[in-house]
Amino acid sequence: MLTLTSGAVQVIRTVTANPEMPPETGIRIEAGIDGSDALRLSVAPEPEAGDQVVEAEGARVYLEPTVAQLLDDKTLDAQVDPQGDVAFTIAEGGQGGPGGPGV
Incomplete structure (x- = not known):
């Protein structure tokens, strides 16, 4: 399963700490739409059907199923x-x- 560093937890909590957003708000990672290996990140109010949910210290990451497999042993x-x-x-x-491809 994808793990989160303390830096990632801090950033995700800051990005999703909007009182107008639902408490389940997190970062969603999905495959890019252009067929490349790039991944897309977005703020999501909740996981989509089939998403794997990774949570650490109040930071939530929602992984599209194919991305969850790709990032299974990553940080x-x-x-x-x-x-x-x-x-x-x-x-x-x-x-x-740090290291590896940027998202």
Whole structure:
């Protein structure tokens, strides 16, 4: 199952901490629509049917079924740069550090 670093947990909780959104709001990761290996991230009010739900310390990630298989043994990390832009990265095998393709 996908694991989340403490950085990813912090960023996801910040991104989804809108009082106007439902409490189940999380980040959804799905396959890109252009046929490439790129993944798409979006804020989702709840999981879609068939999504795998990963939750850590109040941060929720919803994984499309095919993406859940792809990321089964990976770690999601996130960092915010000085301009406030968020970068998500995926690391191999639960290492929990930056590296791997950006999301």
